[in-house]
Amino acid sequence: MLPRSPLLTARLCLRPYEPADAHAFFALLDSDRARFRTSFPDRLQAVRVPTDAITALQAFAQDWESGRFYVFGIWHRATRDYLGDICLMPQSRGQAEIGYYLAAAAEGHGFAREALHAVIDFGFGPVGSQKLLIRCFVDNARGQAVAKAAGFRPESPPKRPQWFRATEATSNIRRFWLSRDE
Numbered sequence: 226m227l228p229r230s231p232l233l234t235a236r237l238c239l240r241p242y243e244p245a246d247a248h249a250f251f252a253l254l255d256s257d258r259a260r261f262r263t264s265f266p267d268r269l270q271a272v273r274v275p276t277d278a279i280t281a282l283q284a285f286a287q288d289w290e291s292g293r294f295y296v297f298g299i300w301h302r303a304t305r306d307y308l309g310d311i312c313l314m315p316q317s318r319g320q321a322e323i324g325y326y327l328a329a330a331a332e333g334h335g336f337a338r339e340a341l342h343a344v345i346d347f348g349f350g351p352v353g354s355q356k357l358l359i360r361c362f363v364d365n366a367r368g369q370a371v372a373k374a375a376g377f378r379p380e381s382p383p384k385r386p387q388w389f390r391a392t393e394a395t396s397n398i399r400r401f402w403l404s405r406d407e
Contacts, residue, residue, distance in 0.1 A: 319355035
């Protein structure tokens with residue numbers, strides 16, 4: 226089991242959630258619910274009312290202990306404002322997926338890039354991943370820019386057979402990869 230230690234950057238403290246964080250966690254999700262509906266439907270479904278936030282944070286702690294899922298709240302070090310969260314989920318064959326979101330007011334300040342660099346180090350370091358994945362919607366230019374700025378490379382879209390003409394059937398998700406050796 227990995228210790229539940231914070232990751233510090235120049236401006237941010239990424240730390241595993243504590244029970245006292247439930248109010249801030251719920252408030253951010255609830256205030257940005259419409260914006261998160263497409264990208265984080267499972268999180269929103271699990272956290273519909275304030276008491277659900279307590280249950281979710283308890284589940285995060287259990288997932289951390291089992292090594293199934295590592296979730297960090299993102300806090301501004303100077304103001305102590307809660308900005309969002311970022312997680313790393315180990316998968317098979319040394320691969321792990323990273324997901325994150327920020328409050329609308331926190332976007333555009335470089336916080337996602339800063340948090341992502343810390344979680345990349347965590348994934349390749351203590352977790353021991355060999356390859357990291359970020360998935361973004363095709364129309365999420367900001368998310369793709371964050372992934373690319375951190376060195377993630379887009380996966381080539383799968384080639385369709387020549388007879389397959391339905392362009393609307395192509396995926397609306399882009400996958401970005403970063404390998405330990407890069």
